[in-house]
Amino acid sequence: MKHYVMVIDLQACTGCNTCSVACKQENNLPENVWWTEVLTLGSDGNDMPAGVYPELTMDYLPMGCQHCANAPCVEVCPSTATYRLETGVVVQDPSLCIGCRYCMMVCPFTGVRVFSEDQQPYATSFPTGSNPVIHRPKTVEKCTFCAHRLERGLEPACVETCPMRARTFGDISDPTSEVSELLRTRSHFQLLIEKGTEPSVYYLT
Amino acid sequence: MNNREINLPASNNVVDDPIGRACGILTSVSRSRATIYRWLSLGFYPPDREWVEAVNREQLTAELTDATSWLGADQQKLLLEIERLAGHQRSPLEEWQAEYNRLFGKSIQYVSPREGSYRWRDVLHMTETTDNLTAALQQEYHQFGLLPLTGMEDTVAVECEFLAYLCERETENWAAHSMSSARELRQQQRNFLINHLGLWFPEFSRNVTDCAADSFYDHFASFGNIWLSFEYGAGYLGVA
Numbered sequence: 001m002k003h004y005v006m007v008i009d010l011q012a013c014t015g016c017n018t019c020s021v022a023c024k025q026e027n028n029l030p031e032n033v034w035w036t037e038v039l040t041l042g043s044d045g046n047d048m049p050a051g052v053y054p055e056l057t058m059d060y061l062p063m064g065c066q067h068c069a070n071a072p073c074v075e076v077c078p079s080t081a082t083y084r085l086e087t088g089v090v091v092q093d094p095s096l097c098i099g100c101r102y103c104m105m106v107c108p109f110t111g112v113r114v115f116s117e118d119q120q121p122y123a124t125s126f127p128t129g130s131n132p133v134i135h136r137p138k139t140v141e142k143c144t145f146c147a148h149r150l151e152r153g154l155e156p157a158c159v160e161t162c163p164m165r166a167r168t169f170g171d172i173s174d175p176t177s178e179v180s181e182l183l184r185t186r187s188h189f190q191l192l193i194e195k196g197t198e199p200s201v202y203y204l205t
Numbered sequence: 206m207n208n209r210e211i212n213l214p215a216s217n218n219v220v221d222d223p224i225g226r227a228c229g230i231l232t233s234v235s236r237s238r239a240t241i242y243r244w245l246s247l248g249f250y251p252p253d254r255e256w257v258e259a260v261n262r263e264q265l266t267a268e269l270t271d272a273t274s275w276l277g278a279d280q281q282k283l284l285l286e287i288e289r290l291a292g293h294q295r296s297p298l299e300e301w302q303a304e305y306n307r308l309f310g311k312s313i314q315y316v317s318p319r320e321g322s323y324r325w326r327d328v329l330h331m332t333e334t335t336d337n338l339t340a341a342l343q344q345e346y347h348q349f350g351l352l353p354l355t356g357m358e359d360t361v362a363v364e365c366e367f368l369a370y371l372c373e374r375e376t377e378n379w380a381a382h383s384m385s386s387a388r389e390l391r392q393q394q395r396n397f398l399i400n401h402l403g404l405w406f407p408e409f410s411r412n413v414t415d416c417a418a419d420s421f422y423d424h425f426a427s428f429g430n431i432w433l434s435f436e437y438g439a440g441y442l443g444v445a
Binding site: 068070071072075076077078079097098099100102105106108117136137138139194195196197 | 221222223224226227230231234275279384387388389391392395435437438439441
């Protein structure tokens with residue numbers, strides 16, 4: 001059975017946020033809504049260096065839903081709005097979401113879901129991408145690994161657009177896949193592995 | 206590209222049970238939600254000495270503050286109303302009863318605390334609708350083995366009490382890791398809000414504000430209105 005994972009090379013990521021913008025465009029996200037962001041490690045804000053001058057560093061951590069194999073959000077959703085595809089991708093159907101936010105509360109990762117009390121405005125009056133999801137206030141949204149693109153045999157928008165090729169997407173259960181090869185040959189980690197949710201996003205160091 | 210040393214937070218090797226952790230969190234959340242509905246119910250029953258003492262001891266405001274803390278930044282909207290509620294302490298029971306009767310009893314400034322008063326206008330026969338509504342509500346309550354006082358089925362107090370009961374049942378199920386029952390109970394609360402309380406509470410709240418602006422019941426109904434807007438999710442028409 002397929003198990004899609006994303007492998008992100010932190011050595012290659014330059015924090016350009018092309019992935020964030022590509023995601024926003026592809027999924028027609030309104031203003032203030034981001035499904036993936038690039039965090040700056042060790043500092044108080046985004047794009048702020050860590051350390052004290054002249055010993056400053058800028059390291060980035062692209063962050064979105066981790067599509068956990070043992071995802072508590074799937075188990076607690078009362079309306080089955082959050083569910084797992086056969087490929088391991090955890091998707092969220094806003095049309096079924098009742099806005100209870102249980103998924104947000106049980107997720108160990110902060111800021112990977114979006115919940116807006118009010119309807120957020122769109123920058124354009126026309127859809128910019130191919131995801132047909134309608135964004136409603138008081139419902140939870142998150143990264144779907146571009147499930148609508150996967151159905152058409154395409155990669156997630158963030159993977160396709162990364163100028164540094166820092167993101168790789170594929171089937172970890174296939175030993176010949178690029179992701180399997182990367183995880184065999186490079187040192188890597190998963191976020192908050194001690195929480196036991198078995199994230200499907202791997203970071204190469 | 207040069208290899209950089211990336212400073213990442215250290216992680217320990219002890220692996221949690223994520224489902225157990227989730228159940229723990231939701232046990233606490235559903236217990237808090239039950240507390241809020243329980244207070245809403247008590248507040249809309251006719252006031253008695255125990256109620257007045259609870260308000261005067263600041264038990265109401267303290268417990269509401271505590272029970273809404275899980276909302277994070279959204280709690281601010283409720284805190285404003287809780288602060289206003291705190292300004293209505295120290296009134297004697299007689300004043301509470303007079304205010305309650307002026308609003309919800311036989312009075313010129315009557316505000317109906319019954320769902321039936323708000324649901325008949327879109328149909329032809331008011332009494333028939335009320336009968337159907339009562340029967341539907343009785344059926345809902347009976348499903349859970351509950352039997353409210355006859356004639357009280359569609360009051361705001363009983364409907365809030367029913368939701369409190371469902372939340373308490375949900376709490377027990379999260380605590381026992383009975384995930385499917387807990388999820389079902391949460392969905393039933395949502396269904397009840399969509400089919401009953403959430404439909405008419407906004408208008409009820411507006412009427413209370415119109416008839417008794419800045420009174421305890423005005424702030425209490427406003428608190429309920431904001432709370433239900435969080436609970437109802439998309440489509441709630443109550444909060445401007």
